[in-house]
Amino acid sequence: MPIPARYDYTPDGSGVTAPSYAPVSWPLTFMTWTGGNGDTIPLTGDVTCRSAPAGIAVTPSPAGLGMPTYDLKNDQLPNMDGGLFRSVRATTRDITIPVLIRGVDRVSTLQLHNRLVRSLDPHRGSGWITVAEGDGIARHLECRYVSGAEGAESQDGGGFTRIKYALVFRAMDPYWYSNAERQHDWHIAKGAARPFLSNKDYPAFFPMRVSSSSFSPDGLMQVDNDSSVGSWPIWTCSGHAEGLTLENVTTGKTFRMLDDFIIQSGQTVRIDTRPGIKSVTAADGANLWPQMKADSTLWRLESGRNLVRVTAGGTNATTLVRLHYVPRYLSYVGG
Known part of the structure; x- marks a missing residue:
């Protein structure tokens, strides 16, 4: 049976209401x-x-x-209705x-x-x-x-x-990827932050967010990942640092280099967590996977708020740890 109703009438006694929303002008895609x-x-x-x-x-x-x-x-349940979700x-x-x-x-x-x-x-x-x-x-x-x-x-x-x-x-x-990369830095000297140069594998990227933090207190920084889904970061670590540790406090996952592994001044370590790559290398391409602790995880940034802590010993004015990632989305309009 049809229900008689009016779009501009409210039953709370206020009577007829006039629409107050003004349409937004939107350019073409x-x-x-x-x-x-x-x-x-x-x-x-x-x-x-x-x-x-x-x-x-x-x-x-x-x-x-x-x-x-x-x-x-899913798994089918014997002698029962439905199934059991697996993944x-x-x-x-x-x-x-x-x-x-x-x-x-x-x-x-x-x-x-x-x-x-x-x-x-x-x-x-x-x-x-x-x-x-x-x-x-x-x-x-x-x-x-x-x-x-x-x-x-x-x-x-x-x-x-x-x-x-x-x-x-x-x-x-x-997943759809943003054309604007995100960047966060941990360093001591104000002049240590340098622009991240995009590589040839991605079109027309440029840094959008650059945040800085010293290694104290606790090297803790809030990273707001505006992705619809998790994003896999790339880390670059240069200067002097001993026993580098990268921790996502929000998820409880940690990446650790061996305590006696030292990144000397002028050296750079690249940690790529992206699926299908998963590598820890020096600037000359040397494999540093053996220098990683066995309980380490190449973790990702979850969608939304992430508390990230970077700790290392022997840091000085040349030390720079950079977190770089590209947001991912479910749809071409975001979502």
């Missing part, structure tokens, strides 16, 4: 594809051909840009992006088409789908092209100056 060859191509470009002889636009119904899919493991993990992610290529003539159409095809070649390595929302925050997903650009010579599939594809990409890591 901008999406690009950066291929393994380094070429960055706008996917939300101008297909009216007023600003360029050819352009690409995302057509309706892209899929896979939101949350990843999950694999739930959950996010699976690889497939993304479908339908695009339209349109040019003022056949030459410009084919030139842009061939440029896109060359950038899609998965033999060149992984690429990035980068999406910038109206709030100006950009997030990217590392993936490789799978299918969709085979072509279909049909009336709907294209024409003399237009080509339509539904491009399918696969991301081994299902």
